[in-house]
Amino acid sequence: MNKRLLLVITFFNAFIHFANAADITLYVIPKGKGNGTKQSPASLQQVISMLPQLKKENQKGSISIILKxxxxxxxxxxxxxxxxxxxxxxxxxxxxxxxxxxxxxGGKRITMTGDGILSADLSSLLKGKEGMLQDLYIDGKRAVRARRPNIGFLKFKKTSEKKTSDLPWHETTSVQYYEIPAETYTELKKLSPEKLKNVRFNVYHKWIVTSRNIDSLSTTSSGFYSTGQGLPPYNKIDETSLFFLENVANALDLKNEWVIDENNRVNYIPEDTGKKKVEAIVPVVxxxxxxxxxxxxxxxxxxxxxxxxxxxxxxxxxxxxxxxxxxxxxxxxxxxxxxxxxxxxxxxxxxxxxxxxxxxxxxxxxxxxxxxxxxxxxxxxxxxxxxxxxxxxxxxxxxxxxxxxxxxxxxxxxxxxxxxxxxxxxxxxxxxxxxGYTGISVGWVWGYAFSPSINNKVLYNHVHHIGWAILSDMAGIYTLGVSPGTEISHNVVHDVYSYGYGGWGLYTDEGSSSIRMENNLVYHTKTGGFHQHFGKNNIINNNIIAFSKKFLAQFTRAEDHQSFEFKHNILLADGERFLEGRWQQGIINIDSNCYWNSNNKKSLFMISSVKYGNKTNDTLSFKQWQQTSGKDKNSLFQNPGFKDPEKYDFTIHNPSVIQQIGFIPFDYNKAGVTGDKQWKKLAVLPENIIREFDKSVRETMLE
CATH class of the missing domain: 2.160.20 (Pectate Lyase C-like)
Known part of the structure; x- marks a missing residue:
């Protein structure tokens, strides 16, 4: 009997067997060839192909596919x-x-062999695929594309752009020129034209990373050309942008690095340089x-x-x-x-x-x-x-x-x-x-136009180690547009650091409106635990905001409506300013807050922008702020009585102060994952990642 016919008959018998049951159970194993019973598991693809017929025979109950x-x-x-x-x-x-x-x-196993540098030909695996292999995994870990510099970033000496048409930037391409350090240019010059075009460069500009290949080197200066989508005028690539090169053939010099060449041959330096053979996984789906x-x-x-x-x-x-x-x-x-x-x-x-x-x-x-x-x-x-x-x-x-x-x-x-x-x-x-950018982002309409993103609840999350000080204009939790019913509460957000401006904990960006942010703990940010660019009728109440590199809270654009309510919050500084921006000029309901500077050094309370976009600022003490603005009349400049804030224990040790401002204590320890100890332990970020994060932040702060 034909084997295919025999298989069909076997499956048909299985249908009859299963049809009389309210709940069906099928078993699968990798490369299975059976009929789906426990004793004779099928392949996953075979069982999926059986489902339409099984559905016709069994319209209620369940069909369970058990994966061994x-x-x-x-x-x-x-x-x-x-x-x-x-x-x-x-x-x-x-x-x-x-x-x-x-x-x-979706990966396929490959074997790389050699002496010192191991290699494999992937041309058959990648046949017909446009583009360059991005990922290679060894022992379940992502290997590193060989890069220059090995650690950190470079900066351009000069940049320019020439559009290829008069169309708007997003509808046209442009030829961009990037002048780079002379020693990096010298390395690139050693590459053949084919290998040069295989080099990928990554540029960090504000809130975007642009990744492209190099077209050619300049013959008159230490730069290269690249053609791609035109750059927006509000987010150009310039001399302040960070960049690095990768998949550079002559940069293969560290353990666990790899490159792939124009012929789809991968070269890799193993962790154990004595190994002559290593298995890897290449994603092909x-x-x-x-x-x-x-x-x-x-x-x-x-x-x-x-x-x-x-x-x-x-x-x-x-x-x-x-x-x-x-x-x-x-x-x-x-x-x-x-x-x-x-x-x-x-x-x-x-x-x-x-x-x-x-x-x-x-x-x-x-x-x-x-x-x-x-x-x-x-x-x-x-x-x-x-x-x-x-x-x-x-x-x-x-x-x-x-x-x-x-x-x-x-x-x-x-x-x-x-x-x-x-x-x-x-x-x-x-x-x-x-x-590297933002933890949670809600909304996708800039300004006050209609947005369907309403009633979203962001509650009891632990959002941390965000930004890495490599991008700007980002936050732990970020919102956009008109969002009635949206609530961002009971979250713990910390260690949020940007490269330039905008490393905020909570960020109501363009048009963010009717959003409630309450009972959040935010600490260790670069430019503030809270920032509102512009928006309408947001509620920012009963939050703890502590320890920022520059300011604790920012407000950018004053408008002819109430921007937000800011009440019953505790702001704890360590020498940084409490407020920055248009707090004086804006229509805001700010009162019944507690401010305290744990640093014995005297510091100014506020830097007040005179005009949006104007760098001329007034500086005010807390009393001057109250007197000149008429706001924060019932607020206090007094120690809120945290138990041990330097060790991130923000429980209230002395409730008498916070009672005066109407602050209601909340249990911030409820944020994050719940359940068994093993699951909670898995949620702890590995120490090596925290060390690298802190190092990246320190190096950026020194610039």
Missing amino acids: NGTYELSEPIRITPENGGSKDLKIIFKAEINARPIIS EKLLLIEGDSENVVNNVFFQGISFCYANKPFTASKYGQAAAAVDAAIVLNDAENIRFENCSIMHTGQYAIWFKKNTKYCTMSKCYVNDLGAGGVRIGPMELPKDTLTLTSNINIENCIIHSGGKNYPHAVGVHITHSANNNIVHNDIADF
């Missing part, structure tokens, strides 16, 4: 559609077997999981439990301009889907974002998931374009009790959790750390 231990290597994404997904009455559950940790992988319905027939009721999704990316091509790495995709993407759950899963070793609840996606949950080692950010919620109607608005996405760490490996301007055009989402009890 092992690595399930993909050659293309897993696709869940209305045909093989669940329904209102039927759940499809992909679940790890007890004590198993199955890995769905861009997306691991696609859940896609349509507006009339959504994918429904699909659960993922205890599964790891790892190793996904596409080859590198020149990056497009965009805040929050908005042009970057994700390893898992959901469109037109409802009631999708990820529980106790991992998403790791991605080259882009981890997961995107994108278009018309509703009532989905990520719970107790570990998201780590990311090329871009962690979680995206909502599309980039305004939906045509609110019926197709992505909404009611819950991200709860998750650890979202260590992003921006390829795109440092990405965000830990990024909500764009989306409403009624809950970001609760997560630990978000080690990102």
Whole structure:
């Protein structure tokens, strides 16, 4: 009998066996060839292909696919559609077997061999793929693309740009010239034209990282040319911008570094230089999981439990301009889907974002998931374009009790959790750390135009070690646009440091309106625990803001409406200014706050900008501020009575002072992940990352 026919008959018998049960269980193993029973597991792809028929036979209950231990290597994404997904009455559950940790992988194993420098030919793996390999993993860790300088950054001596047309910057390309240090130019000059074009340069300018390849070197000066998308006039690349070069063939000089050449041959220096053979993983699949319905027939009721999704990316091509790495995709993407759950899963070793609840996606949950080692950010919620109607608005996405760490490996301007055009989402009890730009971002409309991003709740999160002092205009928690019902409360935000301006804890940016920020603890920031650029009727009450490098709170633009209420807050300084900006001129309800300087040195209370954009400032003491502004009349300049703020113990030791301003104590220890000790321990950022973060901040502060 034909083997294929025999397999069909076997599956048919399995259908008959399962059809009589309300709940069906199928078993899979990597490279399985059985019929899906426990004794004869099938492959994951085989079982997914069985789902449409099983759904017809069983319209209620559940179909559970039990993944046994092992690595399930993909050659293309897993696709869940209305045909093989669940329904209102039927759940499809992909679940790890007890004590198993199955890995769905978009990577392929390669072997590198050699003496000192190991190598492998990847031309067959990367055949037909446009662009350059971005990621290489050794023993589950991301290897480093060989770079110049090995540590830190360089600065340009001179930059210029010539547009290729008269169209607006975002609709045209431009030829850009970058003059670099002479010694770096000399290194590049040693490369052949083919190897030169394989060099990737990364420029950090304000809140963006531009990544491109080099076209050619200048023959008259120590510079190079690169053609790409025109740069916006408000975020040019200039002599203050940081940059470094990578995938430089003659920069391969440190352990765990690698380069790939124009022929797709990878060269690598192992950690143990005596090794003559090393196995590595190369991502060859861009997306691991696609859940896609349509507006009339959504994918429904699909659960993922205890599964790891790892190793996904596409080859590198020149990056497009965009805040929050908005042009970057994700390893898992959901469109037109409802009631999708990820529980106790991992998403790791991605080259882009981890997961995107994108278009018309509703009532989905990520719970107790570990998201780590990311090329871009962690979680995206909502599309980039305004939906045509609110019926197709992505909404009611819950991200709860998750650890979202260590992003921006390829795109440092990405965000830990990024909500764009989306409403009624809950970001609760997560630990978000080690990102180069912003921890949580909410809203995607600049100014006071209509925004559907309402009723978003950002509660009880621990957001920390953000910025790395490499980008500017960023924050621990950032908002945009009119957002009635949005609440940002009971969060702990700390260690937020920018390169230039704008390393804030809480940041209500352009048009942020009707947002409530209460019961947050914010400390250790560069330019303030709170900043409002411009907005309307925000409530900033009952927060603790402590210890910043420059100011504790900023306010930039005064308008002809009430910008915000600022009451019952405690601001604790260590010699820095308390307030900076348009606090005198703005329409704000500021009162019943407590200010205290723990540093015995006398310091001025405020730097008040006379006019928006004007560098001429007035400096005021606390009494002068009260007298000249008529504001903060019932506020105090007095020790609030924290137990041990130098050791970050902000519990109230003496409540008599705070009672005078109406401050209500809150338990900031409730922020962050919940559950067992092991899960909480995993949320602690490794010491080596904290040391490197602190080093990066110190070096920037010395400039």
